[in-house]
Amino acid sequence: MIAREKLNLFKQKFGPAINRADLTGENRVFVFVEPSALKSVCEHIFRDLDARYVIGIAVDDRPYSGTFLAAHDFAFDRDNILCSVLAHLPADDPRVDSISGVVPAANWAEREMHDLVGLEVVGHPYPKRLVVPDGWPQGVYPLRKDFAWNQAPEGFDEHQEFKFDEPPPGCTVVPFGPFHPTLDEPAHFRLYVEGEFVRGCEYRGFMVHRGIEKLAESVLGYNDIPVMAERICGICGCVHSVTYVQAVESAAGLRPPPRAEFLRTIMLELERLHSHLLWVGLAGHVLGFDTLFMQCFRIREPVMWIAEKITGNRKTYGLCVVGGVRRDLSSELEVELGQVLDRLETQWRTVLGAVLKDRNIRKRTAGVGVADASLVKETGLVGPLARAAGVAIDCRRDHPYAAYGQLDFDVITAGEGDVWSRLVVRAKEVLESIKIIRQCLAKLEDGPIGLKIEDELPVGRLGLSSVEAPRGEAHHFVITGENNRPRRWRVRAPTYQNLQGVPTMIKDQRLADMTISLASIDPCFSCTDRLETIELATGRARSWSHEELIRLARSRQG
Amino acid sequence: MPRELPWMLLGSLLNAGMVLLLAPLGEGVVRKITARIQSRQGPPVLQPYFDLLKLLGKEDIESGQWPWAQRFAAYLALAASLTVAALLPMGFAAPLNRGADIIVLIYLLTLCGVCTLLAGLAAGSTYSLIGISREMMMMSLEPVLAIALLVGAVHARTFHLDAVLGGAVYAAGGVPWSGLIMLGVVTGCFQALVQRLPFDISEAETEIMEGPLMEYSGPKLALFKYASMCRMILYASLFVGLFIPWGSGLAFPLGWLVFWVKVGAVVLAVTLVAATHARYRVDQAVRYFAGLLLLAVAALVLATYGW
Numbered sequence: 001m002i003a004r005e006k007l008n009l010f011k012q013k014f015g016p017a018i019n020r021a022d023l024t025g026e027n028r029v030f031v032f033v034e035p036s037a038l039k040s041v042c043e044h045i046f047r048d049l050d051a052r053y054v055i056g057i058a059v060d061d062r063p064y065s066g067t068f069l070a071a072h073d074f075a076f077d078r079d080n081i082l083c084s085v086l087a088h089l090p091a092d093d094p095r096v097d098s099i100s101g102v103v104p105a106a107n108w109a110e111r112e113m114h115d116l117v118g119l120e121v122v123g124h125p126y127p128k129r130l131v132v133p134d135g136w137p138q139g140v141y142p143l144r145k146d147f148a149w150n151q152a153p154e155g156f157d158e159h160q161e162f163k164f165d166e167p168p169p170g171c172t173v174v175p176f177g178p179f180h181p182t183l184d185e186p187a188h189f190r191l192y193v194e195g196e197f198v199r200g201c202e203y204r205g206f207m208v209h210r211g212i213e214k215l216a217e218s219v220l221g222y223n224d225i226p227v228m229a230e231r232i233c234g235i236c237g238c239v240h241s242v243t244y245v246q247a248v249e250s251a252a253g254l255r256p257p258p259r260a261e262f263l264r265t266i267m268l269e270l271e272r273l274h275s276h277l278l279w280v281g282l283a284g285h286v287l288g289f290d291t292l293f294m295q296c297f298r299i300r301e302p303v304m305w306i307a308e309k310i311t312g313n314r315k316t317y318g319l320c321v322v323g324g325v326r327r328d329l330s331s332e333l334e335v336e337l338g339q340v341l342d343r344l345e346t347q348w349r350t351v352l353g354a355v356l357k358d359r360n361i362r363k364r365t366a367g368v369g370v371a372d373a374s375l376v377k378e379t380g381l382v383g384p385l386a387r388a389a390g391v392a393i394d395c396r397r398d399h400p401y402a403a404y405g406q407l408d409f410d411v412i413t414a415g416e417g418d419v420w421s422r423l424v425v426r427a428k429e430v431l432e433s434i435k436i437i438r439q440c441l442a443k444l445e446d447g448p449i450g451l452k453i454e455d456e457l458p459v460g461r462l463g464l465s466s467v468e469a470p471r472g473e474a475h476h477f478v479i480t481g482e483n484n485r486p487r488r489w490r491v492r493a494p495t496y497q498n499l500q501g502v503p504t505m506i507k508d509q510r511l512a513d514m515t516i517s518l519a520s521i522d523p524c525f526s527c528t529d530r531l532e533t534i535e536l537a538t539g540r541a542r543s544w545s546h547e548e549l550i551r552l553a554r555s556r557q558g
Numbered sequence: 559m560p561r562e563l564p565w566m567l568l569g570s571l572l573n574a575g576m577v578l579l580l581a582p583l584g585e586g587v588v589r590k591i592t593a594r595i596q597s598r599q600g601p602p603v604l605q606p607y608f609d610l611l612k613l614l615g616k617e618d619i620e621s622g623q624w625p626w627a628q629r630f631a632a633y634l635a636l637a638a639s640l641t642v643a644a645l646l647p648m649g650f651a652a653p654l655n656r657g658a659d660i661i662v663l664i665y666l667l668t669l670c671g672v673c674t675l676l677a678g679l680a681a682g683s684t685y686s687l688i689g690i691s692r693e694m695m696m697m698s699l700e701p702v703l704a705i706a707l708l709v710g711a712v713h714a715r716t717f718h719l720d721a722v723l724g725g726a727v728y729a730a731g732g733v734p735w736s737g738l739i740m741l742g743v744v745t746g747c748f749q750a751l752v753q754r755l756p757f758d759i760s761e762a763e764t765e766i767m768e769g770p771l772m773e774y775s776g777p778k779l780a781l782f783k784y785a786s787m788c789r790m791i792l793y794a795s796l797f798v799g800l801f802i803p804w805g806s807g808l809a810f811p812l813g814w815l816v817f818w819v820k821v822g823a824v825v826l827a828v829t830l831v832a833a834t835h836a837r838y839r840v841d842q843a844v845r846y847f848a849g850l851l852l853l854a855v856a857a858l859v860l861a862t863y864g865w
């Protein structure tokens with residue numbers, strides 16, 4: 001049992017600093033350490049054991065243990081292990097050493113720990129506000145348990161503007177966003193440009209927070225959350241609902257019936273199909289090649305239709321509940337799905353052949369927006385971004401979930417780490433997805449599609465789950481709780497890590513390559529912006545104050 | 559001279575009128591064919607006329623840094639285009655044949671590009687400034703067309719419009735090497751001359767949001783759009799005059815019809831290329847243009863030696 005070996009390794013090295021260790025299942029490790037040892041343990045895991053950094057989590061655990069919790073999640077991709085390193089921090093002085101110095105990938109996660117839960121991250125290299133709006137008062141932390149989900153903080157200053165850093169000398173500032181034709185969601189990149197070359201940038205995002213995590217922890221129940229989780233992202237919604245239910249199932253020691261696991265796999269792969277087809281089209285659009293865009297969308301549409309036939313909806317399938325799925329797949333639909341896949345494969349091979357031979361596209365994308373293997377490691381990049389740099393990580397193979405352990409598929413990689421490689425990886429993954437769904441259809445056996453859960457789920461258990469979303473690994477961390485809802489649910493969408501790699505990818509590139517470089521990570525800002533208590537970011541317009549807008553909106557409600 | 563004046567006026571008006579009338583139709587056809595290539599239904603062929611009417615009827619907002627310069631640039635862009643129309647033979651002799659020569663034509667064509675620069679400069683936003691810096695690099699292409707006209711002039715031994723724009727590029731003894739080279743060169747950069755993909759770099763909606771035109775709306779935008787639709791027809795006419803003169807010399811209604819059919823064919827070719835290419839980056843474009851420019855200079859040298 002490899003998880004046991006890992007734990008013994010930790011114990012040998014850090015003996016007295018380890019307070020408690022849990023092994024849940026075969027491949028989940030939870031290590032509780034002294035706060036003072038957190039940094040050195042994380043450094044050891046990240047550097048010496050070469051684990052991948054996943055996410056940092058802050059938890060207000062005062063009502064239960066009287067302390068705050070700080071956690072860092074790591075993935076041992078070769079050993080199929082997900083690991084969480086946790087430390088209890090005193091309630092009156094929640095200070096924790098920053099690990100961003102030794103684990104650069106933790107940069108955003110630690111800033112978020114401060115913004116939302118109010119942990120004081122000591123020694124952070126860039127402790128700037130990340131998540132909460134610019135006018136949010138100091139010292140108010142929305143994810144603390146004493147902050148109600150519907151509370152508006154005292155002293156919110158809607159006219160407060162974000163303070164950007166000084167641009168480097170000799171550079172002019174080109175604002176990219178918050179609204180731009182190629183950004184389908186608001187995000188602001190402040191580019192420092194010298195001539196046609198980008199020398200650096202500052203990112204301000206998190207503009208469309210919806211308070212999803214807060215709602216889950218204070219209002220919703222276990223089986224409401226999958227539906228909410230689906231609304232984290234407009235494209236990979238099913239991914240988030242599966243990741244969430246799997247995290248809960250892993251915490252509670254449940255295993256859904258095989259048919260449910262196959263159905264989840266089928267929907268996840270359908271989602272990957274329409275997401276990748278969308279992306280290849282969008283990449284074409286960004287490059288001005290609208291014909292590719294339109295053809296991709298034509299080919300993609302039947303995937304949406306079959307999803308609608310299976311679940312009743314083109315998107316937001318409402319499929320998952322804890323312990324199974326809500327809808328079965330009829331045998332007629334199985335046949336129809338097979339036909340859709342056949343047609344899709346023929347059509348996609350045509351497009352693929354044309355695109356891979358197109359020198360024009362290649363010229364615009366080769367050598368552009370390079371993220372090499374070392375950036376992948378340092379920033380914790382995931383998904384096609386990592387695979388295009390030759391780092392063969394794929395949660396479907398590395399941390400098998402649902403039915404993936406019984407399926408045969410290839411992890412597509414490429415070597416250059418540029419936009420062209422990402423295009424090739426995504427385009428070829430479409431064919432793998434088709435292969436996977438076909439196998440699922442062949443292996444699908446009759447049986448129940450959900451567990452009958454009659455007891456309360458156990459309280460205070462920890463659960464981790466990683467799912468390979470089209471954009472990379474989606475990771476959820478859950479602590480089960482009372483009142484039929486989790487105490488803490490932390491969502492990390494793939495774009496959360498991948499966005500942190502963008503400044504390096506666009507540095508010293510031409511401005512013209514900025515849009516395709518950004519598009520090449522297939523950014524999903526709404527995924528990143530998933531949690532905040534109250535949306536206050538709209539008060540910018542001079543002619544309408546925030547209050548007036550709200551009044552206007554409410555007066556139109558009837 | 560005074561006796562020819564009415565004819566000059568009438569011809570100029572006819573040419574300008576034809577360009578104004580047909581330019582939106584050309585755009586409509588371009589959109590429709592593009593849509594068909596992309597498996598779309600596409601807008602009605604007459605849609606560009608309605609678009610222009612709609613824009614012309616909108617409120618005239620002044621949002622740039624120097625509104626008067628913006629307005630001036632919009633007027634100048636369309637006016638320059640229409641003047642060019644009067645300098646081109648469109649199925650009959652160029653109306654202003656006696657009053658202007660190819661030097662004037664080259665100036666006026668360059669002026670159209672300058673209008674874009676002026677527009678971007680007057681708008682003064684970051685993106686429009688990036689747009690004009692790109693447009694400036696794209697203007698490195700202007701000499702190619704000038705050289706093509708010069709090659710014709712060298713063979714015709716005159717700067718007269720009709721003489722040059724009547725197939726004079728092929729007038730060399732034996733195989734017309736210089737003419738053929740220029741045909742290749744101008745074909746190779748024609749998309750850039752009419753600012754279509756893969757060379758619509760200075761506007762690049764998905765990169766710099768229409769660049770110089772970013773601050774334009776309503777009637778001023780309509781004028782610029784109109785000018786750019788006209789630009790397509792004018793350059794197509796110029797191309798026809800320079801390189802495919804056959805049949806235009808027929809008696810009035812016939813030659814005139816043949817001419818517009820040829821213009822239509824050029825527009826169609828431009829559409830097909832635009833719909834099947836991704837946009838190049840400005841440095842890639844400029845490197846490509848530099849090669850073409852070298853070829854063009856070689857052709858000019860050949861032409862002076864009579865080839």
